Amino acid sequence: MTCVDVAIVGAGPAGSTAARELAGGGARVCVLDRARFPRPKPCGGALSPRVLRHLPSGVEGLVRARIRRAVFTFRSGRPFEVTSTIPMVYMVCREEFDAWLCGSAEEAGASVREGVTVRRIERSGAGFAVRASGGDIRASWVIGADGANSLVRAQVLPHQGPVKFIAVESEVPYEGDDLEETVLVDVGRYPGGYAWAFPKGDRVNVGVMLDFPRGRELCGALGTFVRSVPGLPSGVTASWQTAPVAAPLREPASCAGTGVLLVGDAARLADPFLGEGIYYAIRSGSLAAKALLAGRNAADAAARYETAVAEAIWPDLRAASRIACLFHRAPRWWHGILSRMPASLMQYVAVLTGEQSYTGLLRLVVDRLGSVAGRWVLPRLGLARSGVS
Numbered sequence: 001m002t003c004v005d006v007a008i009v010g011a012g013p014a015g016s017t018a019a020r021e022l023a024g025g026g027a028r029v030c031v032l033d034r035a036r037f038p039r040p041k042p043c044g045g046a047l048s049p050r051v052l053r054h055l056p057s058g059v060e061g062l063v064r065a066r067i068r069r070a071v072f073t074f075r076s077g078r079p080f081e082v083t084s085t086i087p088m089v090y091m092v093c094r095e096e097f098d099a100w101l102c103g104s105a106e107e108a109g110a111s112v113r114e115g116v117t118v119r120r121i122e123r124s125g126a127g128f129a130v131r132a133s134g135g136d137i138r139a140s141w142v143i144g145a146d147g148a149n150s151l152v153r154a155q156v157l158p159h160q161g162p163v164k165f166i167a168v169e170s171e172v173p174y175e176g177d178d179l180e181e182t183v184l185v186d187v188g189r190y191p192g193g194y195a196w197a198f199p200k201g202d203r204v205n206v207g208v209m210l211d212f213p214r215g216r217e218l219c220g221a222l223g224t225f226v227r228s229v230p231g232l233p234s235g236v237t238a239s240w241q242t243a244p245v246a247a248p249l250r251e252p253a254s255c256a257g258t259g260v261l262l263v264g265d266a267a268r269l270a271d272p273f274l275g276e277g278i279y280y281a282i283r284s285g286s287l288a289a290k291a292l293l294a295g296r297n298a299a300d301a302a303a304r305y306e307t308a309v310a311e312a313i314w315p316d317l318r319a320a321s322r323i324a325c326l327f328h329r330a331p332r333w334w335h336g337i338l339s340r341m342p343a344s345l346m347q348y349v350a351v352l353t354g355e356q357s358y359t360g361l362l363r364l365v366v367d368r369l370g371s372v373a374g375r376w377v378l379p380r381l382g383l384a385r386s387g388v389s
Contacts, residue, residue, distance in 0.1 A: 004028040004111070006292060007130045007139035009118050009152050011037065011102045013278055014264030015145030017285030019105035019112075020056070025293040029110040030137055032130070036114045037102050041094035042169050042243040043278075044198050044205050046183075048089055050354030051279045054286055056104050064200035065091040068181045072339070074332055075188040076228035080339040088349050089183070091200045093171075118146075121155045126298070127259060141298060142260045143288055145281075148246040150266035157257050163268065165193055165245035165275050168218040169207030171200070172239065176231035179204060186225055187331045192324075193275065195225040197232070206232065209245060209275045218242060247272040251318070255309055256302035261288045269313060272321040273358075280313060287312060319358035323365060 006022055008015045011033035019031045046067075052059065066087040073079045106112050113134065120131040121142060130137040144152025148163055179199035186195040193209035206229070208221045222240060226232050246265035255267040263269070264281030271277065287308040295301025327334050338345060347364060350356035 001129075001136045001138050002030065003138045004030045005139065006030075006141045006143060007032065007128065007137050008110075008143040008145055009033075009121075009130070010145030010147060010150075010264075010266070011035075011105070011112060011114070012041070012098055012145060012147065012264065012281065013101055014266070014281035014285040014288075015143065016098070016101040016105045017054070017282045018143050018145065018263060018289045019110040020101075020108045021286055021289035022292060023105065023109035025289065027293065029105075030139070031102070031105060031110055031112045032116045032118055032132055032137070033102075033112070033114055034117050038095040038099035040241070041098060042167070042241040043094045044169065044196060044207060044276075045092045045094050045097070045200065046089040046198060046276065046278075047092055047097075048276070048279055048352040048354075049087065050352065051282060052090075053354070054282045055101075058100070058104075059092075059097075062092045062096050062100055063090045064093060064203075065198075066181060067091065067183050067199075070183050070185060070345075072335065073184070073186045073228075074335040076186055076225070078335065078339065080342055082342050082345045082349070084346070084349055086353070088352055091198055091205075093200060093203075118151055121152055121260075123259075140259065141292055141301065144260065144262045144266040145264055145285065146266055148244040148265045148268075150262065152260065153262055153266050156260045157254055157262060161268070162249050163212055163244045164247040164249045164272060165209050166212045166215040166218065166242060167193075167207055167209040167245050167275060168222050168240050168242045169205060170222070170240040171203055171205045172232065173202060174199065174204035174231065175202075178231065184229060186228070187335060189224065190221055192328050195221065197225075197229050204232065212244070212249075215242075245275040246270040246277060247275055247321075248317075251314070254306065255284075256306045258302055259298040261291070261302065261305050263288050267309070269309070269317070272317060273324040273327070280317075283313060284309060316358040319362040323358065323362055326365065 005027040006029045008031045011031045019029050023029045067089045069083045071081045117133045122129045127140040128142045144150050184197040192211035195208045198205040247270040248268035255262045263284040269280040291305035292301045
């Protein structure tokens with residue numbers, strides 16, 4: 001049986017980030033993933049600028065498109081656009097991006113086992129026995145980075161609650177130049193969510209996100225959206241993939257226990273407004289590594305990590321959830337308001353760049369909204385005028 005300090009289940013952005021930083025700090029790390037990299041991954045593949053400061057050098061070579069223009073529609077009509085002199089997001093292909101991150105963990109000294117199935121996580125003495133195909137592993141700590149349907153969470157920290165959204169996406173060849181630096185976002189047909197078209201050079205990623213209970217409507221909604229976008233192949237829906245989006249329906253009870261930490265989607269750390277998870281995956285992976293390297297023992301490391309997530313991540317996710325609630329209760333109204341004040345959306349671009357937080361954005365939204373309709377909107381949403389309930 002192989003003995004390590006930390007076993008990480010899942011080699012996506014959260015797991016690879018934790019592995020790279022732990023190995024760089026001198027820990028013995030083994031990462032296990034059932035896939036072999038590169039592998040496809042259902043995801044729009046948008047990196048917000050604030051992600052870049054948490055990535056190793058070299059990510060620029062993976063960027064397929066730099067988005068400076070966004071076109072918003074309501075049920076594929078009434079378009080308006082927002083432009084920026086700096087990129088709002090950077091588009092990557094997840095199979096390339098994830099393989100690169102996994103490789104960076106190996107370069108830092110982590111051992112990576114691909115094509116491995118983890119069967120069980122068992123407490124053993126002061127640590128854990130990870131029962132896996134190809135050989136078991138004994139570890140002092142386990143990090144669950146195995147996605148929204150996390151085995152680690154189910155076996156060790158089961159009280160995390162359901163996910164909020166489900167998404168369907170497809171990535172297809174695209175020969176037009178209309179979307180070279182432009183994303184399309186459509187609202188109004190998708191309860192709790194939206195539809196998108198993200199360019200990636202010679203291909204485009206199209207998808208739809210909905211409230212999880214409406215999952216049966218996904219494929220029909222995707223087909224309707226695809227038919228509204230000129231230049232997309234008519235057979236795009238033949239290659240779709242679905243995936244749960246790990247934004248929480250409610251705040252999880254815990255993302256850590258003695259000797260075990262959950263990161264990224266496994267910890268339900270995804271944006272409740274857009275469903276974006278890469279930033280929070282990388283951020284939580286880094287926080288987990290720092291907590292383990294600084295912790296005096298397993299319990300102390302778990303406490304450090306929970307405190308870090310509570311302070312650095314959850315305030316933003318709570319604020320994003322309230323913004324989503326505001327928007328999705330009246331998408332037609334918001335689309336009309338923003339179409340007359342598109343410059344207001346630059347405040348959201350500031351969230352993507354890291355110059356603004358969701359908490360700060362919520363305060364701006366509530367202050368402006370409250371001056372017009374505060375007597376009925378704010379109490380119904382459980383918000384004070386300051387934007388904090």
